[in-house]
Amino acid sequence: MSTYKGIKGFTVQTIAGDTSPLNEGQVYYNSSTNLLKVSKNVLGTGAWSSGGNVVRARSTFASAINATQTAALFAGGYPAPAGESEEYNGTSWAEGNNLNQARHGLIGMGTQTLALAAGGSGTYTANAETYNGTSWATSTAMPAGKNNSSSAGLQTSALIFGGLLNGGAGAYDANTYLWNGSSWTEVADMNTARSALSSFGLSNAAIAASGYAPGVVTNVESYNGTSWSEITELGVSRASMAGGGTQTLGIFGGGYVGPPFVANTETWNGTAWAEVAEMATGRASEGCGLGTASLAIAGENPGYSALTEEWTVPQTITNVTVSSS
Helix, strand or coil: CCCHHHHHCCCCEEECCCCCCCCCCCEEEECCCCEEEEEEEEECCCEEEECCCCCCCCECCEECCCCECCEEEEECCECCCCCCEEEECCCCEEECCCCCCCCECCEEEECCCCEEEECCECCCCCCEEEECCCCEEEECCCCCCEECCEEEEECCEEEEECCEECCCCCCECCCEEEECCCCEEEECCCCCCCECCEEEEECCEEEEECCECCCECCCEEEECCCCEEEECCCCCCCECCEEEECCCCEEEECCECCCCECCCEEEECCCCEEEECCCCCCCEEEEEECCCEEEEEEEECCCEEEEEEEEECCEEEEEEEEEEC
16 A cells, blocks of 8 residues: 555654644644644635736737736737837836837737737737847747737747637637747637637646627636637626636636626636626726736726736635544
């Protein structure tokens, strides 16, 4: 029979009491109470709070979707079209260097220091640019031009999916493009072609939700690195939500229902959606971050918004009894 030492390479520590401070994943035996315990991270109830306003109010820009709540990035947008990028330090936004091609309706991937932006309108461009934390550089174009797509992943491994193809209204797209850091490859199509969808995750573990198909839908799909599968639908149909998270823990907030703009927030636990605390201001926006610490950035309601809202879930490490002797 396998032992803990055989699996982990060390024996369970025995102490006369509970450990302090607690460290997540720590396993120990309390000899005073004769209890085997493990330290577990327990999530509290999340809430939105106000963050710093962006420098220039806008919508339909590219947010680096896997950036963090304290180190975020976005670029482009409307009105204009815009070329400016902005960076967030957890308190305030500061303007950075411009994209090489000013545009809106583009999509972003990656982090504040290693990002990728691609697509956009009004010419349904296929152009892509990479960001190194300081400046943008032209990169390999996508196989086809489109806008209002969605994305998942990092600068070196990313997905772009859905959107509107060159041809305008009604040309809803199901294509998925995989980026390997230097080139694009077309991979499995989504089950539902749509635009203005929202997403989070990585290139081999992504969630895509809602959007126009045409009309606002609640469909959610999961990507496993090979194919898309329909999973549990959102509770509220909407498009252009702010999102952040992983395939097992994520959040979507706000959105547009054609009209109105909504403030609804739903969290994802890997199996089901749960409606939780609403945003302070309902709007169509972009987001980034994790399911426990995310941002909803700027957007439209119906004028252009400069607001930032921060989603935070408190976390507590606590001891859980595994067994007693």
